[in-house]
Amino acid sequence: MSTTSTSTTPQPVVDLIGRANRLGSDPANTNYAGGNASAKGSVADPVTAEAVEVMWVKGSGGDLGTLTEKGLAALRLDRMRALVDVYPGVEREDEMVAAFDFCLHGPQSAAPSIDTAMHGLVEAAHVDHLHPDAGIAIATAADGEALTKEIFGGRVAWVPWRRPGFQLGLDIAAIKAENPGAIGVILGGHGITAWGDTSEECEANSLDIIGTAAAYIEQHGKANPFGPPIEGYDPLPEEERRARAAALAPVLRGMASTDRAQVGHFTDADVVLDFTSRAEHPRLAALGTSCPDHFLRTKVRPMVLDLPPTAPIEDVVARLAELHAQYREDYARYYDEHAVADSPAMRGADPAIVLVPGVGMFAFGADKQTARVASEFYINAINVMRGAEAISTYSPIDEAEKFRIEYWLLEEAKLQRKPKPKPLATRVALVTGAASGIGLATARRLAAEGACVVIADLDPEKATAAAAELGSTDVAIGLAADVTDEDQIAAAFDAACLAFGGVDLVVNNAGLSVSKPLAETTAADWDLQHDVMARGSFLVSREAARVMRAQDMGGDIVYIVSKNAFFAGPNNIAYGATKADQAHQVRLLAAELGEDGIRVNGINPDGVVRGSGIFAGGWGAKRAAVYGVEEEKLGEFYAQRTLLKREVLPEHVANAVYALTAGDLSHTTGLHVPVDAGVAAAFLR
Incomplete structure (x- = not known):
């Protein structure tokens, strides 16, 4: 030795x-x-x-x-x-x-x-x-x-x-x-x-x-261990395939979250597309995986769609609902048939893996890493089945043995030792204008509290860098999103669905401001601010509602509005008016989306100078000129005019987003929360 x-x-x-x-x-x-x-x-x-x-x-x-x-x-x-x-x-x-x-x-x-x-x-x-x-x-x-x-x-x-x-x-x-x-x-x-x-x-x-x-x-090994191709089950072209996957992801995530909320992962790896296009895939998938490490993460077997990839999307959704109900019945049967007196309670009857021929594989777990690893393990299982079928017949361990491991008391003890989930675990957040200022502070806070975060920003390089700061792609992704562009907004939500399964929490933060007196405010100034903030937040909220309704898991939409929505300041007609528009969108959408379990609230900051992209882009200099102070002292000036005499930082706004979405205010919608250190003229009446 x-x-x-x-x-x-x-x-x-x-x-x-x-x-x-x-x-x-x-x-x-x-x-x-x-x-x-x-x-x-x-x-x-x-x-x-x-x-x-x-x-x-x-x-x-x-x-x-x-x-x-x-x-x-x-x-x-x-x-x-x-x-x-x-x-x-x-x-x-x-x-x-x-x-x-x-x-x-x-x-x-x-x-x-x-x-x-x-x-x-x-x-x-x-x-x-x-x-x-x-x-x-x-x-x-x-x-x-x-x-x-x-x-x-x-x-x-x-x-x-x-x-x-x-x-x-x-x-x-x-x-x-x-x-x-x-x-x-x-x-x-x-x-x-x-x-x-x-x-x-x-x-x-x-x-x-x-x-x-x-x-x-x-x-x-024989050449085609999974059998001949099934007519009509060839993979869709990539663009069409991923568009269909993005449409199905929130639907499937909602189904997989029937017992407890899950995060999703999608892959259209060649090995998956080939497997689901072959004649033997239904038989083999039904046999389930064998290695304990595999089925502990993928469950006893996957849920498999039995329609071709060209089937109308509404037919696919309807069939998936039927298959999901059947899967839950079968899993309950599996549990009841093998459980003994001291078996742990059933942990949930929803699938961890869903195979959609011609499109790909959707995996679900308590966090993104768990979902991704489950996906990787099922690819391992496909490789195992291919090898076994190539030289023999795939013959995994039987259901009774799988149950003994899945509901092993030692495995249950390991699960019980896991740390308590963070407050926003399993939630997927999309924040606009998130590469700097309030948006970045909000993204940081949401990620720190367990959420998966999509950093959407006009500047894709800054968005990618900000996401990398938060962690791996299991934590955050960054992408370009001009909120005035409907196609880019749709693409951002599609990317979120493909990355994490869907979206639960949207923060309408993207904004800018042009500070001018009425006579100097051009129609272009007016249109630009309304396009970005009023129209942009409307477009983002509309897409968010579409995804959240498909998930049927409720959700949160938070508007970063402004004190100026309620306070009439000088030389600020375009900005103040568009913020008032956003403020009323909060009320309107809270009234409309409540029946879907979607809560809509607003936050009204004021004087957030440090780290602000808006202030750094010239707004600060103009506001300093209006108030007759040095630009670098503008934050101090704003603080002194408040009741608390405290400067407002991006992190304070992020704290309010967290307070509204972390669960303690579960019955609150249509609310505007001031984060302005106290501006009496902006008190809500």
Whole structure:
């Protein structure tokens, strides 16, 4: 076994992390957060200074591709292996997970996963457990055991399906002992496990099994494992395909959110379009996935539309509603048939994956990352089915075993340990004029509170940069949107639907101002401000209502209006009038959209100078001239004329948006909230 390196990190850990990152970063080897890897070595006990054997293994919930030392569980091997003597048998094997805590070495260890026994009980210095598509294809083939022998000879052994746990670790350890020449095993219905005396040998053995399985499928597999094409089910042209996907996304999101709100993800990857265009896809989809990591995220099976991609959209929506009702009935039957006295309550009967032939795949989850990963996992499942059907018949584990894992008490405990969702989790927000000032502050606050955010701005580069500041595309996207252009507004909402499944929260913030006396205000000045703010917010709200009605999940529309909607200031005819228009739109739309559960409210800021694109664009200089103050002191001037004598910042307006939309004001609509530090002349009457 390896010994401790001279650095502060033991050499086996350095080797393990490098191997894990290399293997985990390639989707051909394993899926996101799937699989496990371990290393064993000797370290000095900090209490006795004597050498002790320790195993480092990826902790529960970690990802191999991004694994760091903090993500490892460290266990004393002597204590780990002593658990064999107190093992109460397979009927009580779940109790062993709690026992792993008594084997931990050091205070910084991650929580040990259910796969810990597989690594600790196998007599090898380094062990990998992976979920490669090619390996699972062999594992789910009807004659997987015979194929394993044919493909690998005695180099790789077969392990019949067993739920992950202590007994599976004992099974693999026994098979390794009985097959000293083996480099690993195929786990029936599940994946692969490989080992080696060194990290390099273990990694090479893992890649050998994966590569050999893939090569065999490539060389011996039949040409069209999913059958011939179905007439009329060819993929639509890209532009038409994505337009239909954008139209269906909010409808499907609403269905998938019947039990609890979900975020969506869409893909029209070639592998999905090919699968849904072939004759065997209904049969295979009905069989569901097999690898536990797959179906825990994709559910027992997907919902599959049985209409061609050219069917009228209204027929598709009607059929999807029928299929959704049937899916919920079938899932309830699945739960009732397999649940036992101590099974957790049913978590929800809606699909996580929806396949629409000729269009693509829609995935749903508690957040964007969960939905995206579910989509990636179902693509893994398609690859698995292709491989298994190419050389045999796809034969996943049965429903009873799937239920045992989906509603496993250990899995339920893992779910219960997850942090409480943030207040705006599952909500999708679209903010106009969001690359600076109030819009950017609002986008930041909404994202910080858990929302997915679409930053729409006239400047696409600034919008993209602002979105990147908030996080990955799982958090925010930036796009161009001229709110005076109906087509651009529609495109922005389509992009939101394709990225996140729909839209729940819209902030009409885009604006500008031209400050002039009446005699100097041109018709062009008037038209520009009314086009951007009055007409623009009308167009945005109209598109928002269309999407929100399709979702049938309610929603929020917030107008960033102004104190000037109610206060008559000098030299401000065009701006004040258009803000009054927006203010009345709030009342009108609140009255009209209430029956759809859509709340419409306004916020009336004043004197928001810092960070403001409007003030920086010349408005500040003009207002400073009107009031006879220096431009850089305009914010201070505005503050001194307020009741609270406080300057209003973009973040204060963002706070009001959050207050209106985070749930505590769930019964409030048609309200205007002043955020002006107190301007008596603008009090609402």
